[in-house]
Amino acid sequence: MSAAELDALLGDAWDDRNPVGHTAVLAADERQDMLAEGERALDEYRLNAEFVPVAYGGRLERADRLAEVLRTVWRRDPSLGLGYGFSSLIASVNIWTTGDEEQRRRAAGLLLANGRIAAAFHELAHGNDFAHAECAAHPDGTGWRLSGRKEIVTNVRRAEAMVLFARTGPGAGSRSHSQFLLTRDDLPAGALRDLSRFHSSGMRGVQLGGVEFTDCPVPGDALIGSPGQGIEVALRSYQITRSVGPAVIVGPLDTALRLAVRCSLDRRVYGGAVADLPYVRAVIARAYADLLAMDAFSAVILRALHLEPESMAVYAPAAKYLTARILLDAFEDLRAVLGARSYLRQGPYAMFQKLARDVAPATFAHVSLSAALVTLLPQLPRLARRSWLADPSATPSLFDPAGDLPALSLERLSTGMPRHDGVIGALTELADGVPAGDSDPVRRFAARCRDELRKLRDGCAALGPADLTIDASPAAFALADRYTAVLAAASVLAVWQECGTRYPEAALLGALDRLTGRMGGPPVLTSAEREDMERRLFDLAVARCLDGRLLDLSARSIPR
The missing domain is CATH 1.20.140.10 (Butyryl-CoA Dehydrogenase, subunit A, domain 3)
Incomplete structure (x- = not known):
């Protein structure tokens, strides 16, 4: 599949009858919804395969090809580009660079089945200053106990999994935080609460949400890399x-x-x-x-x-x-x-x-x-x-x-x-x-x-x-x-x-x-x-x- 084939699948953006044309994109924006027909088209194209390395069954081999395909979507609708795909890319690259074999296979399987992975990094109190993130995971036998909030996270309510950034050490500096691959189905009911949606003036169709964890048990094999390696x-x-x-x-x-x-x-x-x-x-x-x-x-x-x-x-x-x-x-x-x-x-x-x-x-x-x-x-x-x-x-x-x-x-x-x-x-x-x-x-x-x-x-x-x-x-x-x-x-x-x-x-x-x-x-x-x-x-x-x-x-x- 190529960017040209994706363009052909999406059709003429200027045709008012096109369910993924400008008229439909604007109507979804007014409703503050993701463009449903656009998501169906990207499912058909298997856009998520662009985010998965070839070794794990995807198409990710050249960065310029990935950018060309994503540019095709963003040229049509940036909300669709972020809300369908780019957010999963931001999350999954952490797994490809540092995750173990099992984490990579789980992530690949989820994405290739048209699933989503959210990047749960942001906290309103700290913005991009990840070194001061307060959401914390404490060792608990063979696993961890997670408490705290993540906010302004794309697709966190719709995603089957998330890559979460949490404090795992008490000190300051770059070795006090870690990343975890969490799957919603593996977390107990009541330990995770979805926060209300955050509405925005731009990217209005993107589902920006938040999650709050209360003494949530996390399995030990959810850790990506080593403890304290999160910022690296x-x-x-x-x-x-x-x-x-x-x-x-x-x-x-x-x-x-x-x-x-x-x-x-x-x-x-x-x-x-x-x-x-x-x-x-x-x-x-x-x-x-x-x-x-x-x-x-x-x-x-x-x-x-x-x-x-x-x-x-x-x-x-x-x-x-x-x-x-x-x-x-x-x-x-x-x-x-x-x-x-x-x-x-x-x-x-x-x-x-x-x-x-x-x-x-x-x-x-x-x-x-x-x-x-x-x-x-x-x-x-x-x-x-x-x-x-x-x-x-x-x-x-x-x-x-x-x-x-x-x-x-x-x-x-x-x-x-x-x-x-x-x-x-x-x-x-x-x-x-x-x-x-x-x-x-x-x-x-x-x-x-x-x-x-x-x-x-x-x-x-x-x-x-x-x-x-x-x-x-x-x-x-x-x-x-x-x-x-x-x-x-x-x-x-x-x-x-x-x-x-x-x-x-x-x-x-x-x-x-x-x-x-x-x-x-x-x-x-x-x-x-x-x-x-x-x-x-x-x-x-x-x-x-x-x-x-x-x-x-x-x-x-x-x-x-």
């Missing part, structure tokens, strides 16, 4: 989901751009189409450039899971942070095209307001943007002193989105600090000897990014211990922010260097223009170059939409 397991596992997520959220932006293009072509103002206005064309072109930057960056990160797994402790949070920022900004920019229609819950463009509400929680769920930067900060001084401007480029295959990959090797993921940064190494090689005033705009972008890297290296090398924690100064957070933009620009440059003949030059210039704009300073393109690039990008976006093709780098045909 999460940090390794989340490198997968925080790499897949940035690629997945390209899907909602693709649909939002289609809505903006349709509105600009259909709506009449000042005696002509909205698309006749230069400002509107520029907004659409820039949002399209943002999508292409996200797609190229996330493609490199997904391939790094296979080819550079030792670097994922840096690459995964960097991708999570920057793509979320780009996504939110692009949606706000596109509101200028739709105007008041961007808030309407009825009519041909009503899908935009749903997508805008849905992507907001998607960008901070699992880890907030500030938490992603905090994860990066301690690693930047070491890379600045030992790697940047010194390391060689990563293997060229890292930068070919269509290239072959070895099977995903979860045991190579590490929570340690990476020693090398091969993506930045690619930038160093591409910009070697290029003067800042080169006549070629691509070479000018490379020189600009190299110069930004030099400043970034000096700033990060000077960071002290006080600037490597949640209490870091705003200036330290700004350095981490700039690193993500440089990393993304290096990825884009290297992708085009490796296989740019497949992609339009305007896409490269647009993506680099948007990313260097996030670094500050004067623009790299002249006014005439930018105007020409944006004209070509707008025309490309319109052509892709009218031809029924995706707006991402694949340009794959979809039902229409």
